[in-house]
Each structure stands twice: as C-alpha cells, then as structure tokens.
Amino acid sequence: MIAETMCSAASAAGLGIAAVTAYRKRFLAAARIAAYSLVPIGLVLTGVVEWVAGIAFEPSVWVGFVLLGAAWLLFVTTRAVERRRGLTREERKAARRGGENDRIAPAASAPRPAATGQRPGARPGAKPGETGKAEPGDDFSDIEAILKKHGL
Structure with missing residues (x-):
C-alpha cells in the first residue's frame, strides 16, 4: 500500500515537472520527463510493485x-x-x-636461448662473446638520436 502511494506521488511530481518544462518551451525534455514519470504508475497498475514488495520481505x-x-x-x-x-x-x-602424457607444456613450444647457442643474458643477434649489457656511453645514444631527429 505504501509503495503504491509513493509511486503514484512520484509520477504526479514528474508530470508536474514535465508541465513546467513544456511551459518553458523545452518540449523534447518535457516529453522525456513525462515518459520517465509514467513508469512508476505503470508498474503499480501492472502489479509489479506489489510482487516486488511481497518478495522483498520474505526470508x-x-x-x-x-x-x-x-x-x-x-x-x-x-x-x-x-x-x-x-x-x-x-x-x-x-x-x-587418461592421456596425461599428451599434455603439451606451454614453455615447450618456445625456443630456449640454450637451443639457439646463446647465453641467457645475451641480446638476440649479438655475437657469442657479447653480453646483453650496454657500455656506459651507449645508454642514451638512441634517445639522443631521436631528439636530434625532432630538432630538440
């Protein structure tokens, strides 16, 4: 009973706001407000509000x-x-x-550095004697080239 009264009051208030909006010559907004304000009274008349109120208090x-x-x-x-x-x-x-032996490990498909003849710390494409570490002066050479290219 209380839920139906509240929905009816919300619909009436919404229709009042829609009327004021239409008076201000904003007809599209007024129509949208009227559509939203008709939803609560429609739910009351179809019995949805009574059904929701009935199940909301059931343990x-x-x-x-x-x-x-x-x-x-x-x-x-x-x-x-x-x-x-x-x-x-x-x-x-x-x-x-039962084919537990058929399982393929995800890492088995990727080539390992040992299989390519390189050490784990080596850069790809580096000579066998080189490591992946750069010389102290080479750290910013790429960045400097990019900055010079853009004129900075």
Missing part, C-alpha cells in the same frame, strides 16, 4: 539470493584456480581421457 527469498551468490562464488573461484594451473580446455579433456 526464503533472501536465503535464495544467498545461495545464488554462493554458487556464483564457487564458479568464479574454481575458474580462477583452473587459470592459475594453466590448463587449457583441450588439456583438461586429454587428462579426463
């Missing part, structure tokens, strides 16, 4: 919401654990079939 409804939240939390948690393990969907299917 069983709130228990249902809590159970839905717990289910969602379990879904999210299990998905996060699967992602941390790094298993893809195909790998999980292979594991279920």
Whole structure:
C-alpha cells in the first residue's frame, strides 16, 4: 500500500515537472520527463510493485539470493584456480581421457636461448662473446638520436 502511494506521488511530481518544462518551451525534455514519470504508475497498475514488495520481505527469498551468490562464488573461484594451473580446455579433456602424457607444456613450444647457442643474458643477434649489457656511453645514444631527429 505504501509503495503504491509513493509511486503514484512520484509520477504526479514528474508530470508536474514535465508541465513546467513544456511551459518553458523545452518540449523534447518535457516529453522525456513525462515518459520517465509514467513508469512508476505503470508498474503499480501492472502489479509489479506489489510482487516486488511481497518478495522483498520474505526470508526464503533472501536465503535464495544467498545461495545464488554462493554458487556464483564457487564458479568464479574454481575458474580462477583452473587459470592459475594453466590448463587449457583441450588439456583438461586429454587428462579426463587418461592421456596425461599428451599434455603439451606451454614453455615447450618456445625456443630456449640454450637451443639457439646463446647465453641467457645475451641480446638476440649479438655475437657469442657479447653480453646483453650496454657500455656506459651507449645508454642514451638512441634517445639522443631521436631528439636530434625532432630538432630538440
């Protein structure tokens, strides 16, 4: 009863504001305000407000919401654990079939520096004796070239 009265009052106030807006020759805004203000009274007349008010104070409804939240939390948690393990969907299917040896490690497909004959600290394309560290004078040579190119 109270919810229906409040919705009716909100609709009446909104229609009053729409009338004032139309009086100020802002017809598009007035039509939009009138449309918004008719929604609460429409919900009252269709019975939606009574239905929402009926379920809002039911303890069983709130228990249902809590159970839905717990289910969602379990879904999210299990998905996060699967992602941390790094298993893809195909790998999980292979594991279920018993083909655990068919699993391809993600790092196995990438070439390792040892396989290319380079040390781990070496730059790609560097000579075998060179390391990845730059000389003290070479640190800003690229930046200086860019600044000179732009005239700075």
